[in-house]
Structures are given as C-alpha cells and as structure tokens.
Amino acid sequence: MAPKGTDFQKIVWKFLLEIPFGQTTTYGSIAKKVAAAMGRESMSTQAVGGEIGRNPISISIPCHRVIGADKNLTGYDGGLDKKEILLNIEKSIR
Numbered sequence: 001m002a003p004k005g006t007d008f009q010k011i012v013w014k015f016l017l018e019i020p021f022g023q024t025t026t027y028g029s030i031a032k033k034v035a036a037a038m039g040r041e042s043m044s045t046q047a048v049g050g051e052i053g054r055n056p057i058s059i060s061i062p063c064h065r066v067i068g069a070d071k072n073l074t075g076y077d078g079g080l081d082k083k084e085i086l087l088n089i090e091k092s093i094r
Contacts (some may be wrong), residue, residue, distance in 0.1 A: 003056045008061030011037050024087065026069050027052070048072040053077060059086075064073040 003013065015033045019025050027045045030052070035043035055063045055076060064086045068087040076083035 003061070005051075005054070005056070008034075008047075009054060012048055013055055013061050014064070016052065016055065016063055018060050019062055021062075022090040024065050024067045025074060027066055027074075028069050030066060065090075069079045 002073065003010075005013065012030065012033050015030050015037075025061045027049045031045045033044040034048055049066075052066055055061050056064040058064065058077060064076055064078075064083045073080050073083050073087075
C-alpha cells in the first residue's frame with residue numbers, strides 16, 4: 001500500500017497501521033507518537049484527527065481503531081454504527 005498524501009498524513013497513517021488487530025488507541029496517543037516522530041514536544045490532537053479522517057483506505061489503514069480519550073467512539077466517515085461493528089468483529093475474532 002502506498003496511499004498518496006502529505007508527509008504529515010503518511011506519518012499519521014503509519015501509526016494507524018501499528019494498532020494491533022482487535023485493539024484500540026486514542027487520538028491523543030497517536031498525536032504523541034506523531035509529535036515524537038517529528039521531533040516536536042506536542043502535536044494537536046485535532047490536527048491528527050483530521051488526517052486520520054483523510055485516510056483514503058480506511059479498512060486497510062485501520063482508523064476505526066482510534067477512539068476518544070473518554071473511550072467513546074468518535075469520528076468515522078462510514079458512521080459510528082459501522083465503526084462499532086468493525087471493532088466488535090475484530091474483538092470476536094481475536
């Protein structure tokens with residue numbers, strides 16, 4: 001896979017690929033990893049969330065595994081109902 005995007009988008013999407021099958025992480029956790037990769041102290045969670053939303057192949061680059069800091073489902077282009085279904089499928093297979 002080699003989706004076209006900016007360097008920033010590619011960094012964000014790289015970290016999405018590292019989320020293990022059947023597990024979740026938060027937007028803030030991804031933002032911390034992106035900041036470290038870019039040699040920055042911090043990174044806007046909203047900026048990272050925006051780039052997660054621009055993921056061109058959302059099943060293969062698993063943006064559905066990213067949840068809010070409060071553990072609630074947030075932001076999925078296919079709809080939160082689909083995000084919940086995907087996460088439940090992964091948990092049942094795992």
